[in-house]
Amino acid sequence: QKEVEQNSGPLSVPEGAIASLNCTYSDRVSQSFFWYRQYSGKSPELIMSIYSNGDKEDGRFTAQLNKASQYVSLLIRDSQPSDSATYLCAVNPRTGGFKTIFGAGTRLFVKA
Amino acid sequence: NAGVTQTPKFRILKIGQSMTLQCTQDMNHNYMYWYRQDPGMGLKLIYYSVGAGITDKGEVPNGYNVSRSTTEDFPLRLELAAPSQTSVYFCASSSDPASTDTQYFGPGTRLTVL
Numbered sequence: 001q002k003e004v005e006q007n008s009g010p011l012s013v014p015e016g017a018i019a020s021l022n023c024t025y026s027d028r029v030s031q032s033f034f035w036y037r038q039y040s041g042k043s044p045e046l047i048m049s050i051y052s053n054g055d056k057e058d059g060r061f062t063a064q065l066n067k068a069s070q071y072v073s074l075l076i077r078d079s080q081p082s083d084s085a086t087y088l089c090a091v092n093p094r095t096g097g098f099k100t101i102f103g104a105g106t107r108l109f110v111k112a
Numbered sequence: 113n114a115g116v117t118q119t120p121k122f123r124i125l126k127i128g129q130s131m132t133l134q135c136t137q138d139m140n141h142n143y144m145y146w147y148r149q150d151p152g153m154g155l156k157l158i159y160y161s162v163g164a165g166i167t168d169k170g171e172v173p174n175g176y177n178v179s180r181s182t183t184e185d186f187p188l189r190l191e192l193a194a195p196s197q198t199s200v201y202f203c204a205s206s207s208d209p210a211s212t213d214t215q216y217f218g219p220g221t222r223l224t225v226l
Contacts, residue, residue, distance in 0.1 A: 004154070008152070034214075042219070042220075043202055043217035043218060043219050043220050044155070044202070044217050045217070046214050046215070046216075049214060088154060088155070099157055099160065099170060099171075100145075100157070100215065102147075102154035102155040102156075103154050104152065104153050104154040105154055
């Protein structure tokens, strides 16, 4: 089992819809969870971080964490074509020197 | 404030050649990282450093070396380049991970080994 798993997609949603991106992780002691957005040919940029169970909202983005189920998700409301990118889930297990583990990413296409 | 800078942006190497990828950050971050990203894959940690003079191996260190003589610079050395090292290389930095683990990435170096 991969340490951080994401559906590779592509996930295609119409403009204005809600995009739902999912991620599962294997290390139960993981403490920090992140969503990075990566446009084609560019470097990743952080869009959300979450550390405790529940929801965290920032503008059109909502991160959801369920540590019991080892599951973290990202919801993008009112999706825009500019949201089309690859979204990387990242988990910090807080063991062995703070090594963040990245998932392979989910490609999102928002159709105008 | 330039953030994290990397040079070069692109490079083509022949098998067996060596090169150094440069990385500099101006945010006074203690933690720095080198990742590689293969097509359709996530980021794989090559090496990381928790401060000047301290480095440690990540998930895929073979074929690479690093040094950290200053807080700002974290160069990655490729010795005897192989086609398997064709990838995009990202350098990143972060402040104290105990408080926030946000990593700031450089623009990347696209390396091709032929």
